[in-house]
Amino acid sequence: MGVMIDGVWHDRWYDTAKSGGRFEREASRFRDRLALTPDDDGLPAVPGRYHLYVSLACPWAHRTLIWRKLKRLEDAISVSVVDPRMGGAGWTFGAPVEAGPDAPAFAGATGDHLASHAAMHQVYAAANPTYTGRVTVPVLWDRERATIVNNESAELVRMLDRAFDHLAPAHGNPDLVLCPDDLRDEIDAVNAVVYDAINNGVYKAGFATTQAAYEDAVEPLFAALDQMEARLAAGAGWLVGGRMTEADLRLFTTLIRFDPVYHGHFKCNRRRIADYRMLRALTARIAAVPAVAATIDDTHIRWHYYWSHTTINPTRVVPVGPDDPLVVNPAFPAPTPPGL
Ligand SMILES: N[C@@H](CCC(=O)N[C@@H](CS)C(=O)NCC(=O)O)C(=O)O
Numbered sequence: 001m002g003v004m005i006d007g008v009w010h011d012r013w014y015d016t017a018k019s020g021g022r023f024e025r026e027a028s029r030f031r032d033r034l035a036l037t038p039d040d041d042g043l044p045a046v047p048g049r050y051h052l053y054v055s056l057a058c059p060w061a062h063r064t065l066i067w068r069k070l071k072r073l074e075d076a077i078s079v080s081v082v083d084p085r086m087g088g089a090g091w092t093f094g095a096p097v098e099a100g101p102d103a104p105a106f107a108g109a110t111g112d113h114l115a116s117h118a119a120m121h122q123v124y125a126a127a128n129p130t131y132t133g134r135v136t137v138p139v140l141w142d143r144e145r146a147t148i149v150n151n152e153s154a155e156l157v158r159m160l161d162r163a164f165d166h167l168a169p170a171h172g173n174p175d176l177v178l179c180p181d182d183l184r185d186e187i188d189a190v191n192a193v194v195y196d197a198i199n200n201g202v203y204k205a206g207f208a209t210t211q212a213a214y215e216d217a218v219e220p221l222f223a224a225l226d227q228m229e230a231r232l233a234a235g236a237g238w239l240v241g242g243r244m245t246e247a248d249l250r251l252f253t254t255l256i257r258f259d260p261v262y263h264g265h266f267k268c269n270r271r272r273i274a275d276y277r278m279l280r281a282l283t284a285r286i287a288a289v290p291a292v293a294a295t296i297d298d299t300h301i302r303w304h305y306y307w308s309h310t311t312i313n314p315t316r317v318v319p320v321g322p323d324d325p326l327v328v329n330p331a332f333p334a335p336t337p338p339g340l
Pocket residue numbers: 001002028057058059060061090134135136137138151152153154
């Protein structure tokens with residue numbers, strides 16, 4: 001874990017002292033955009049031009065992997081997967097030095113297909129030699145301009161939802177638009193609650209270094225989960241529009257990590273997702289979609305958090321459970337979402 005200052009990597013943990021023990025997430029720095037249609041003025045959606053850097057452990061990067069699969073962009077956008085164990089060098093493509101001499105890379109980590117860098121901070125330095133800020137995934141890289149297009153997952157998924165659809169059926173999937181125009185305002189409203197209290201709320205609870213900061217995050221987190229539980233019950237099992245949308249998928253990448261990681265490691269332990277009828281059914285139903293199932297890696301998820309955050313778990317011992325937290329609730333069968 002660390003930060004870049006003027007293009008130089010520094011190994012340091014989040015500084016919560018200046019914010020009363022609170023974790024405050026920095027805004028992403030690369031904010032270019034792909035054209036959503038061929039006549040729009042963004043960067044053109046050209047198959048083979050862009051490359052995604054992701055971690056299979058990361059809920060924000062997981063969003064982009066899900067969109068890449070559901071929107072049939074696997075042949076259009078290549079991917080490199082980092083090792084889930086984040087040590088003093090931040091995200092690396094091979095095993096971190098802390099794993100020991102000659103430790104092999106983690107199964108499922110791919111190396112840097114594009115530039116053979118050893119660490120993600122080198123990707124950021126290649127994009128901007130004087131970069132100052134955090135080195136996060138996901139990153140969408142532009143081969144043609146040799147820089148980062150965007151490193152904000154919320155914006156990336158909106159781009160991937162449309163940008164390649166004019167190339168269907170070779171690339172893109174216009175039959176499955178996850179943020180359709182008529183639902184966008186409602187999706188944005190649900191996302192705002194889910195982002196602050198749930199997606200980022202688990203981090204605010206887990207990275208808090210005072211009791212007050214922790215409780216200030218964990219109480220709104222469970223209030224928002226209750227609110228989403230009620231919304232799902234009223235909405236035929238989906239958050240918006242009675243069908244699977246961006247709102248469900250943005251909630252999903254936190255829910256799938258909740259019982260194995262956030263409940264224990266981040267102390268979000270009032271309840272498990274398995275204890276909520278609707279949230280559990282939503283998690284199981286989305287995880288059962290084959291394109292989504294292919295993006296879930298429970299080992300990367302558990303190893304990343306428990307191994308990397310030594311301020312929380314200094315022994316780096318990674319728990320083995322829970323056993324399958326995703327048993328489908330038989331009272332709520334999982335129909336295939338439309339467009340798949
Ligand atoms: N706002 C970003 C957040 C991405 C993010 O925080 N990713 C985490 C992994 S889960 C990361 O790379 N953290 C490294 C760090 O903060 O040093 C997004 O949604 O794309």
